[in-house]
Amino acid sequence: WERALLEEDLSTLGLVLYKNGEPVAQGAGAACLGHPAKAVAWLANALAAFGVALEPGEIVMSGAWAPVQPASPGDLFTLVGTGGRALSLRFV
Template sequence: MEDVDLAAVGMALYKNGTLVYSGVGAAALGDPLYSVAWVANFLGRFDFALEAGEIVRSGALSAAGDAAPGDRFTVAFAGWETLERTFAPAEEGAPSGAGAAAAEGGEGGAADDRSVDRRGRRGTGG
């Protein structure tokens, strides 16, 4: 990762073959690493430090979009591999609506993007 210019990394997100979002790392305060530094400095005001091994999300290259059963998403990062995922149809009798579609090849069921940090605090994942 040391040789990657994160500010220059471009991304394109396709839904069912149509470009829906695009972005570049520089959109996060000019460089995603600046975003992480800002968070670390802000937390320091409250005597809270980031520790080695913690995962910090520096921001998104795309807005979150809606997904429905059967939708196929493709994300292409400049210079990196392309990733694809299709949302499986809902099982009969399963709840429908936002978050009800399970990703093909996933753990089954809707993804729960909330997280709990090492101190037991729940985040929103967003």
């Protein structure tokens, strides 16, 4: 999304999700076991119990910061984070 996020406390990052211009969900990084890094650490430890390791370059999602929303063709979702950072995705 942007490198500046690497320097921030993701537990305090707030997000609002818009679907076709209407707000449909909101959340914060703290929703992921208190901090997204804690959720990833939990995953790594759980996988290790089965002899599986996270590998460099793998993409890991820390968990849902807000409830999942249904999507249909043509829907436009915009995620706006603290500080006005926006990321948009249109389903085709």
